[in-house]
Amino acid sequence: MTYILLLVGFALLIKGADLFVDGSSNIARLLRVPPILIGLTIVAFGTSSPEATVSIIAALEGSADVSLGNVLGSNIFNITLVVGVTAFLYPLKVQSETIKKEIPFTLLASVTLLILMSDVALQGFDSNLLTRSDGLVFLLFLSIFLYYVIEIGLKSRQNKENITTPKDITWGKNIFISILGLAAIIFGGNLVVNNGTEIAYSLGMSETLVGLTIVAIGTSLPELVTSITAALKKESEIALGNIVGSNIFNILFVLGASATISPLAVNDKVFIDVILMIILTIVLFIFSRTSFKIGKREGFILAVAYIIYLVYIIIRN
Template sequence: MTYFILILGFVLLIKGADYFVDAASNIASILRISPILIGLTIVAFGTSSPEAAVSIRAAMKGNNGIALGNVIGSNMFNMSLVVGITAFINPLKVEKETVRKEIPFTLLSSVLLLIVMMDIRLQAMSSNQLTRGDGLVLLSFFTIFLYYLFEVARNSKEKNDEEKNPLLRNMRKNIIFTVGGLTAIVLGGELVVKSSKEIAYSLGMSETLVGLSIAAVGTSLPEMITCITAAAKKHSDIAVGNIVGSNIFNILFVLGTSSVISPIYVEEKIFIDVLFMIVYTSILLIFSRTYHKVSRLEGAILFLSYILYAIYIIIRR
């Protein structure tokens, strides 16, 4: 029954995110927002809403391992498996602005997370934790990122022609689907946290491992589906923007909000995973700088590296 509830939670998360992204993207199209900005904002935040629902709910219940592990695991899953599979299907073109500004900002966010977690080493405290103060710091950087996005939108010269699809003209219907999608996401997050915790205890797994594996993979499925679809339709700007925007959103907003709600205690072994996340971000930056695209070979390397990482965390437990 617990596994059924877990699957039901994932279904609600994925379908809720699907409806949310479609409806929100339709609204964005009506407002004539550029594709890369849609990828960085509406699509990225929408596909990250399952991570937000799971981590914030886990923080409220005191399940710190799931809250933190879900975000770190999701980010690594996005940059390795999702980018790898997507690039293997169709080499991903990466915009110059993404290489110069957005991926480096993702790297900065990852390093910032590592620093605010190191309470024992930097402040000689008795334990490592993301305090409410740390959460406010993360949210402050998220505000800077939002300001940057607003500047991109304001300076953008691109305007999409209004679609003739009747769905795009029906703003009320899109708003209803947006709200309905968010409702499904919140409910699905509740079910995933509850069932994941029960599975962890029954199998002798730590909450951190559940967050890094089961919860991370499940909540990252919307990003995978969105990116593969975008790549198949040769909208690689939306695909890469989705991954970069999602990872920034996960670190700065999701963990920032979660730790403001309830301080998150950090297990010592999670530092290795944060370092892996920083390495993956650096590799993505290097790959993106080569002819401003991620090739099929580079995608295969990212894919295989995640398989090795998954084996490592399972053995480590």
Template sequence: MAYLLLVVGFALLIKGADFFVEGSSRIARTLHVSPLLIGLTIVAFGTSAPEATVSIVAALEGSAGVAVGNVVGSNIFNITLVVGLTAILNPLKVENETIRKEIPFTLLASIALLVLVSDIALQGLSGNVITRSDGFIFLLFFLIFLYYIFEVAMNNRDKAKEESVPSERPSWGKNIALTVGGLLAIILGGHFVVDSATEIAISFGMSETLVGLTIVAIGTSLPELVTSITASIKKESEIALGNIVGSNIFNILFVLGTASSISPLGVEGKIVVDIMLLILLTILLLIFSRTKYTIGKIEGLILASAYVLYMIYIIMRN
């Protein structure tokens, strides 16, 4: 029964995120909101909604390992396998703004996470905990990121007006139904995934953190994978990479910030190694992005292979 609920939960998360993004994007376009602002906010929130729901639900239910492992595992999955596969399909062109600001901001968020979870090493405490105070710090960083997004959107507002075309009469009822229905599906799916994944972990003797880093992280990252591969096939590589970078920032700052603000998250010592790896992979992504402003097929293969090696490592570690 737990396996069935896990599959149903993932299906609700993925389809719910799809409905939420579609409905809310239509509403935003109807209200003449900048397309850039839609992409940086609604799409980023929509594809990260599964991670947010799972981690917040896990925090409320006292499954801190699932909450933290889900975020770290999802970010590693995004940088390695998602970017890797999309680059293998079509080389990813990287915008200058992404290299100068967005990827470095992702790196900063990852380093902040490492510092805030290293209580044993830095403060000599008996355990590593993401406290409520840490959560508020993450949320403050997130507000800074939102301010940056709105600045970018305002600078591109005139261009958006020039490119806008008259649209057909909006269907408010359908759009609101898609948005609300998608959100409800995400919430329900989150409950199913956390409960069933925790039950499976206990039955196999796996730690909650390992389940969060693997099963839950891969499942909740499927919207990013589908979105980025679709964008790559359509030759919209800026969207593909922007989606990943934006989602990773959202996952650390908003998801962990909100989850730890609700309930302090105890962190296993092993996760510190995974966070360090996340930082190294983010630096590698920045280096690859700076080579001719493109992530090519060979670089994509290197990133995808890195995820396979990482999976082997954490399974053996457990």
């Protein structure tokens, strides 16, 4: 029964995120917001909402390893498998703004996480902890990022050619779809955390491993589906913007909100995962600079990197 409830939870997360993204994207179009802004904010926030729900619930229930492991696992999954599979199916074009500002901002958020969680090494404390003040620092960084994105949106709106005016999209329907999707995400998130943790204990797995694998992959499925769909529709701006934006939201909003609500104890094992996430973000930056696109070869390398990482963390447990 536990396994069935876990699958039901994942199904609700995926369908809920799908509805939330559709409804929110249409609302953004009604507001006449350009595609890059949709990818970086509405879609990124929508596809990150499962991670947010799961991590916040886990933090409230005292499962800090699941909360932190979920974010790190999801970000590594996004950079490697989501970008990899998406680029392998259809090469992703990369905008110069993404290379100059958005990917470096993801790197900044990752390095900030490493610094804030290194209490033993940097401050000589007895244990590593993401405190409420650390959470507020993340939320402050998030507000800076949102200010930057809104500025992009306002500049883009001046160019009327980049804005498509919707014809058959209504406010009421899309607000309802968004609320319904969010409700499914919250309920599904509850099922995933409770049943995923129960399965972990029964199999002798650590909470960290469950957070990095089962929960992380499950909550990252919306990013995978959304990015592949966007790439196949030749909407590279939304595809890559969704991935980069999701990673920024995962660290700054998800961990920021989780740590602010309930301080998170940091397992020593996850330091390797944070360092790997930083290295992979640098690799993504390098790949993005090659001809301003991420092609099939780079996509294949990133996908293989995730398989190697998955094998490593399973052996490590």
